[in-house]
Amino acid sequence: MSFCAGLRPLGRSIIAVLPPLNFITLHYTYFICLSLLCSVIFWGSANPLRSVSYVDSLFMCVSAITGAGLNTVDLSSLNTFQQAILFMLLMAGHAILVSITVLFVRKRAFQSKFKGISKERAQKRLLRHIPRLYHSSYPSVEGPDSTAEDYKNRESASAYKVQVLETTHVGSADPSPPSGDHVGWADDDQITINNTHFQRNPNHHLFPNAGVGARMDLNNHPKNATPSHPVSEEESYDDLPPLKGMLKGTQKYFYSKGLISRNSQFHGLTVEEREKLGGVEYRAVSFLFVIVLLYWTMFIVLGIVGVGGWLEANHPDIPRKNGLSPFWTGAFFAVSAFVNSGMSLLDANMTALQTSAYPLITMxxxxxxxxxxxxxxxRFIIWTMRRLIPNKPSWEPWKVTLNFILDHPRRVYTNLFPARHTWYLLGTIIVLNGIDWAMFEILAIGNKEIELLPTGYRVLDGLFQALAVRAGGFYVVTISGLRQGLLVLYVLMMYVSAYPILVTMRNTNVYEERSLGVYTHDDPVDATGSPKSPNILIRLARHHLLGRQDVATTESSRSYFVHQQLRSQLSHDIWWIALAVLFISIAESSHFSKDPVGYSTFNIIFEAVSAYGCVGVSIGYPGMNSSFCGSWHAISKLILAAVALRGRHRGLPVAIDRAVMLPNESLSWAEEEDAALRREQSRAWGMDKMPVGSV
Known part of the structure; x- marks a missing residue:
């Protein structure tokens, strides 16, 4: 016993230094463990033995699973088994496949929660029948004398009642039995719900470790606030304009007078309505699990069959020059393109196919x-399915499920956004790719290698290179032969490659305000029911001349959130790249002394940014078919592998994200608290009514 007691402080000390068990931690653990395991297999399967060093084996496995796409050895020189390991890692690390796993886990968590609710209801029904059984076991004074059998029945009924009560309230802080108005949870996060009344232990800090962009130290973040007032009559659903209430309220999914605030936060719900909301979310998660799985599988299969079959039928001579199977080479191309890796079994990457329209368009x-x-x-697939559903009562559950997904996508999935944000994302991608495409065509003037191409293929190659340089990782022309200005542009584009989706993901987070530590109210409405907003000149003067952030409007607060995320992410990213470039430059000093041009600082920056952005485009090194990092020392390769691993995780949601959290009562409390804090902010600004915010 004394030995075990001595181990307890040691165990607590170890647990104290370990990172918290959340989505980010599990994600890192999965990538690191799988990379280490596969690197040993990759190294041991080399033919001849040890022809590939372990550092190169580890780098190749990390590069494949993270989608970095850089290679320190020629892929064509690897045996088929080693190529198959990389092929498997490309798919195992893909963001869509990881998200499918998250959907599956959340689906099972919802099922477990509903089983618990059903069990609790069954116990309540049993408890309601126990008093009858208990009292019927005791004969009245005016009745006949009790017998030994009656006494035995009374004792049995009494013991059974005590057993059921102990089972129901084991560990509960409140020994009183549950009633219709109060429900208690006996866990670490105790919540008491009275209709729409949520109370919380003020010493409990909900959702720590918010991640990049979080501001948990702001003075205006009442972390320990306890919203103790329900939704008032003047803030109720009945006071809203009829049309707006039907469109923005909860009656679109189930009958309720609850409200929906900014970023799809439901509040003002009773316990029963929370359970109904959980049922709608469960159906949405289950539906998305099937749709995303089919999406991932169909694109993988169609890509393999399309590119592999085309290469087998049209240009089998190209892969056979490297001793490769045409179909296998095309299949590797397709998977590498879909996961945005850029790895290629061909030594010349895509330059051998720069005059082939089908593989360029397909990839x-x-x-x-x-x-x-x-x-x-x-979102387009789900929107199309919703439009195709017939208006029949039998299809009503499907309509509710699809409407919920389209209206509140970030409650159920990380990479599905509301319509407005989806259009913004589409526009951003078009603009960024358009800039890359236009600059490629302009700066290709005078480049003899590119001018030799027919005009049509030159335009197509420019489009493909624009798509690949931000994430795809392939190159259809020799990167080192491009103009220096275009290479600088590529560095910038690779650096911001994850930002459009990253910022959209965080800006649409259901717990956006909680993650940033800033609570603002929604737009006030004027007599016509439309949101009031200050004059644009006033907003510009406040923001640019006076340096003020007008938090009285939803748009300005959203702008503040975006700016805060960008500032935090930019400062967070730049340190990783700067330190990596510094250490790699020191490690490669001997190479720089021999070849200052080949090992220039810009080339190292280009490689580091490509790894951190998980892009895979490389300037290369003369006389080598591998990436530029293939000529580095072992320590530099390990540093770059760590950079790629960190870069793969920069685009993930923060720890406070509804789409990666398991359903529990803490999430319900968080939404009610956020709504109460917004109401307090509204009162502070002299607003008497809390309208339904935009969704």
């Missing part, structure tokens, strides 16, 4: 469908 679509435009494609 360009796979690049978009697998990453940058995935949220747009997925």
């Amino acid at each position: 360009g679509m796979l690049i978009l469908a697998g990453n940058t435009l995935y949220p747009c494609f997925l």
